[in-house]
Amino acid sequence: MFFLQKEKDLVNKIDKEKLPQHIGIIMDGNGRWAQRRGMPRVYGHRAGVNSVKEVIKSCGELEIKYLTLYAFSTENWKRPKEEVNFLMDLLVEYLSKEVDELNKNNVVINFIGDISVLPDKCKIEIERAQEVTKNNSGLVVNIALNYGGRDEIVKAVKKICTKVLNKELSVEDITEQTISENLHTKNQPDPDLIIRTSGEKRLSNFLLWQSAYSELWFTNVLWPDFRKKHLVEAILYYQTRKRRFGGI
Numbered sequence: 001m002f003f004l005q006k007e008k009d010l011v012n013k014i015d016k017e018k019l020p021q022h023i024g025i026i027m028d029g030n031g032r033w034a035q036r037r038g039m040p041r042v043y044g045h046r047a048g049v050n051s052v053k054e055v056i057k058s059c060g061e062l063e064i065k066y067l068t069l070y071a072f073s074t075e076n077w078k079r080p081k082e083e084v085n086f087l088m089d090l091l092v093e094y095l096s097k098e099v100d101e102l103n104k105n106n107v108v109i110n111f112i113g114d115i116s117v118l119p120d121k122c123k124i125e126i127e128r129a130q131e132v133t134k135n136n137s138g139l140v141v142n143i144a145l146n147y148g149g150r151d152e153i154v155k156a157v158k159k160i161c162t163k164v165l166n167k168e169l170s171v172e173d174i175t176e177q178t179i180s181e182n183l184h185t186k187n188q189p190d191p192d193l194i195i196r197t198s199g200e201k202r203l204s205n206f207l208l209w210q211s212a213y214s215e216l217w218f219t220n221v222l223w224p225d226f227r228k229k230h231l232v233e234a235i236l237y238y239q240t241r242k243r244r245f246g247g248i
Contacts (some may be wrong), residue, residue: 010232014062018239020192022066023059023231024214026206027051029198029222042086047224049084049094056178058228060105060139062235066188067141068112070206074148088119091145095125106138112184113147142185149208156182156209159222199219204247213240 027048034044034203046083052069074086095109102109109129126145159182163169180186190210194203199220203211217234221227222236 005022007229007232010229010236011062014232014235015239016063019062020215020235020238021064021151022068022191022193023064023234024070024191024194024207024211025055025198026070026194026196026197026204027223027226028200028204030224032198033222033224044074044222044224045083045087045090049090051223051226052094053098054227055231056102056107056139056141056189057105058231059141060107063233064139065138066191068144068185068191068207069083070144070147070204072113072145072147073205074114074146075205077146089121092121095129096113099125099129103133103136106136107133108136108138108140109133110140110142111145112142113145115145116152118146135146140183140188142188144206147206149203149205152184153179153209179209183209190207191213192195192243193217193234195219195234197221197226212246213243215243237244 030044030048031041032044032049035042055069056067058239071091076087077084097108109132111126112129115123115126156179160169160174160178163172164171180190185207190212191207191214193216194207194211194214195217196202197219199218201218207214215238217237219230219234220229
């Protein structure tokens with residue numbers, strides 16, 4: 001009861017007029033969380049699903065409009081095959097179990113990254129999740145899967161070059177907006193706040209173009225331990241920042 005009251009007190013400090021529109025989270029520390037308990041790394045990945053559920057629910061309650069979760073990077077294929085296979089199975093399990101509940105809560109599920117190379121079982125659940133939730137009007141959850149910021153920018157450049165070659169666009173007309181419109185997050189605001197758990201202080205190829213003016217909040221909390229109170233602490237930190245975007 002005491003901890004619930006503390007959480008409520010924290011939430012009451014939030015200025016609803018200064019909420020970040022878009023929050024990105026680098027969900028780090030699952031493996032270390034498991035190893036500290038003498039368990040295999042995959043045990044931490046499964047525990048991390050509870051944090052995903054809580055953060056999505058909390059963002060909905062706080063009326064955040066966009067949430068991007070860094071689930072699997074283009075570099076994560078370097079991990080042991082058994083761990084990668086487990087992560088793919090966990091994705092299928094999560095989507096098959098949770099999509100109906102997310103749909104009931106008016107959440108839109110969107111995937112960013114190169115989905116084409118994922119196993120068919122993943123693609124089937126991804127397609128179903130997007131189809132079931134596409135007409136919702138609440139929180140948009142981007143799940144970054146086989147995603148890399150550099151890869152995203154390279155793909156955007158190729159799209160733009162193709163348009164130039166096809167004379168649909170002139171070189172002189174290319175602007176920052178042109179690039180933004182060819183990214184996975186087109187038509188979405190850039191993240192106002194990026195959170196990284198586990199104590200690491202780097203972006204690790206996450207939303208590189210979009211994060212140019214994002215506020216960054218780092219915590220030593222490992223992802224499976226991340227809860228609503230930590231999300232609220234990050235938002236409160238964000239609300240102390242003076243966002244000048246290069247001005248005075």
